[in-house]
Each structure stands twice: as structure tokens, then as C-alpha cells.
Amino acid sequence: TLTEGLLRVTDTVILSPKVSEIEFYTMLGSAEMGSIHPIARAIVEYAQSISCNLSQPQDSQTTAGMGIQCTINNSLFLAGNRKLLDMHNVVVSAQIEAELTELEEQCKTVIFAAHGDELLGLVAIADSIKPEAFSTVQELKRRKIDVWMVTGDNKHTAAAVAARVGITQIYAQVLPDQKVDKVLQLQGRGHKVAMVGDGINDSPSLATADIGIAIGAGTDIAIESADLVLVQNDLRGVVTALDLSRVTFNRIRMNFAWAMMYNLMGIPLAAGVLATYGIIVPPIAAGAAMAFSSVSVVCSSLLLRTYKPPRIPIEVNNLHDDSVTQVGTEMNS
Structure with missing residues (x-):
């Protein structure tokens, strides 16, 4: 939501000496073909761009919020985040943990790839934050x-x-x-x-x-x-929607107040409350006054056509706010 949604592969770290980059992305790209997630599409597109021969995975299964698992060469293949590795008892060394933290602090999402119980490597995916x-x-x-x-x-x-x-x-x-x-x-x-x-x-x-x-x-x-x-x-557009709803609701309240006061004054007059003082409203005038009440409310509402959304110039946060509240399993009170 906060980013452009144009994901791209930025870093590749291959940990196993047994596989080349082509072999690594052939397995990883094939596994991700079983998913429609934007990260999966970015990996598949990158694998295809380096001429990997991809195929549909076998026994593909997606775990929400973790990643995907499938069978490649008769062994379990994992592609996902750290939670997925922990679920399948795949060990991540302290050196890889440091590499992972460094990439994540650059606003990158890291996807691990493991075949069997061996961690083959990791891929960093980046997206651009929307300028507004x-x-x-x-x-x-x-x-x-x-x-x-x-x-x-x-x-x-x-x-x-x-x-x-x-x-x-x-x-x-x-x-x-x-x-x-x-x-x-x-x-x-x-x-x-x-x-x-x-x-x-x-x-x-x-x-x-x-x-x-x-x-x-x-x-x-x-x-x-x-x-x-x-x-x-x-x-x-979120600010515009909230602002327009506020302006519209204020217009409704103003119309209601106007119509209430107008009718509280006009109806008794039309009913002849001042007839004893010689003030009588002719039926034609009373009907015209009633029509004017409706027309005035409609015209007031039509003024919303002149609404102009708030002008919000695009700014860049040159001074990053380091006072971010890290939340664990419970939301702050």
C-alpha cells in the first residue's frame, strides 16, 4: 500500500557451492511459479530474464505469511521467510543472520531458498516507496x-x-x-x-x-x-476522501438546521398563528414558501460541486524518524 508495487530482485546470495546462479534460480523460479504473490512474480521474471528453464512445481503448497513449499528432484524445496525455515528446522548461521538484518534495514524483503535441510541461498526484493x-x-x-x-x-x-x-x-x-x-x-x-x-x-x-x-x-x-x-x-486520495466526507456531513447538518428553523417559523405563519393580529399568509404564498424551502436545500447541496480537494504537495522525509515503536505480539495501549 505504501510502496509502488513494482518489485525487483536486487541482491542474490548463494550459500551452497553445489549450485550456480542459473541452477539456483531455476529451482527457486520453478517453485515460485506455484504462487500468484507479487514477490513470487518478481522472482519468476528475474529467473526468466537470465534464461532459466522453469517448470511447474510438484506438490506445491502455500503457507500464508510464510512462503511456499514444493517437491523438486524428489526433495522438499522451501522458498519463503525465516518463519518457514524455522517450521522445517532449517538452520541459519549467525553470519547469514547479519546479512539478513543488513538487507532488511535497506527496506528489502528477503526470501530464503532451501532444498532438503540445506540452505541454498537468499534473494533480496526491493520496492520503491510511493512519493506521496x-x-x-x-x-x-x-x-x-x-x-x-x-x-x-x-x-x-x-x-x-x-x-x-x-x-x-x-x-x-x-x-x-x-x-x-x-x-x-x-x-x-x-x-x-x-x-x-x-x-x-x-x-x-x-x-x-x-x-x-x-x-x-x-x-x-x-x-x-x-x-x-x-x-x-x-x-x-485517502485525505481527500476523509475531507470530502467531512465537508459533505457539515453540509447535511447545515441543511438540516436551515430547514428546521425555516419550517419552525414558516409552518405556524401559514397555519394562521398571527391571524388575530391581521397577519395572514395567502395559500399561494405559503405554497411558494414551501417550495423555496426544498429548492434552497437542493441548491445548498449542489454547492458541493464546487468542492476542491486539499492541496498536499509531495515532500521528502530527509530526516528519518528513528522513534519507531516496534510492536511485538500485542499492540501498544
Whole structure:
């Protein structure tokens, strides 16, 4: 949601002396052909760009929030994050841990590849942060709206991205159903929650939030689950949507107040409350006054056509905010 969605392979670290880069990406690319995830597509495209001969994997199985496993050369092949390796007892050395942390702190997502119980290597995937992300977050904060980032990425990548866009409250390594839990937790504290998302994993939380806002360039299921769809792939549309809803609601209240006062004064006059004082409203005038009440409200509402969205210039966060709140298994109170 905060990034462009144009994933690309930036780093490759091959750990096994038994495989070449072509062999490594042939196995990894073939395994990822069983997934429709954007990261998987980026790996497949890179493997094809270096002329790897890919084939459909056997016994392919995707684990949400972890990765994919399949059978290659009669052995289990894993492609995913650290959680997937831990599940299958694949050992990661301290040296690789240091390499992993370094890549993640550069806002890169790292995918491990293991064949059997041997760790073959890792791939770093990078995406560009949307240029309007920082400006949008700052404008939301200026409007006294708390901004949380809830992501399935690891804590290092999440913290790096959050620092660049000015978000100080994050929840990382979240599975799809856990995103729903975070929405429910905030709602349980009496907050009104607006969820902005664009992926399949965001769909349950979009449906659970008080307002689900989908990015127009997102997946069909996310768009179907949302209450509001931003036609343009621009995060500033979130501020525009909230501002327009505020202006519209204020117009409704103004119309209601105007109509209430007008009718409280006009109806008694038309009924002849002042007839004893010689003030009588002719039926034609009363009918015209009633029509004017309706017309005035409609004309007032039509003034919304003159609405202009708030101007939010794109800014760059040159001073990264290091006060990011790292969140573990529970959300901050």
C-alpha cells in the first residue's frame, strides 16, 4: 500500500557451492511459479530474464505469511521467510543472520531458498516507496488522525519503511487473520478505524474496519471488500476522501438546521398563528414558501460541486524518524 508495487530482485546470495546462479534460480523460479504473490512474480521474471528453464512445481503448497513449499528432484524445496525455515528446522548461521538484518534495514524483503535441510541461498526484493506516502501521513497526523502500519513484512524492513514515511506505530510480521485482530482491538478501545489496503491479504481487515478503503490499482477481492475505492493509485486520495466526507456531513447538518428553523417559523405563519393580529399568509404564498424551502436545500447541496480537494504537495522525509515503536505480539495501549 505504501510502496509502488513494482518489485525487483536486487541482491542474490548463494550459500551452497553445489549450485550456480542459473541452477539456483531455476529451482527457486520453478517453485515460485506455484504462487500468484507479487514477490513470487518478481522472482519468476528475474529467473526468466537470465534464461532459466522453469517448470511447474510438484506438490506445491502455500503457507500464508510464510512462503511456499514444493517437491523438486524428489526433495522438499522451501522458498519463503525465516518463519518457514524455522517450521522445517532449517538452520541459519549467525553470519547469514547479519546479512539478513543488513538487507532488511535497506527496506528489502528477503526470501530464503532451501532444498532438503540445506540452505541454498537468499534473494533480496526491493520496492520503491510511493512519493506521496510521507506527505499523506503527515497530513493525516495534522488532522489528529493516528496512523498505524500493519504489515506482513519483517520488523527490520517494516521499521525502515515506517521511518521513511513518518509512521511511528507499526505492527510487523502479521498474518492476514492477525490484521483483523488488530482492527478489532482498536475498535474495542472505542476508536473508529479506517483500513487502507490493496492486496488479497488486506481483504478481511478491509471488511472488518469501520471504513475500508481500497487502492484502485489493488486486487479485485480487496476492491470488493472495501467501502470506498480510490480510482487513482495515489495515497493522497485517502485525505481527500476523509475531507470530502467531512465537508459533505457539515453540509447535511447545515441543511438540516436551515430547514428546521425555516419550517419552525414558516409552518405556524401559514397555519394562521398571527391571524388575530391581521397577519395572514395567502395559500399561494405559503405554497411558494414551501417550495423555496426544498429548492434552497437542493441548491445548498449542489454547492458541493464546487468542492476542491486539499492541496498536499509531495515532500521528502530527509530526516528519518528513528522513534519507531516496534510492536511485538500485542499492540501498544
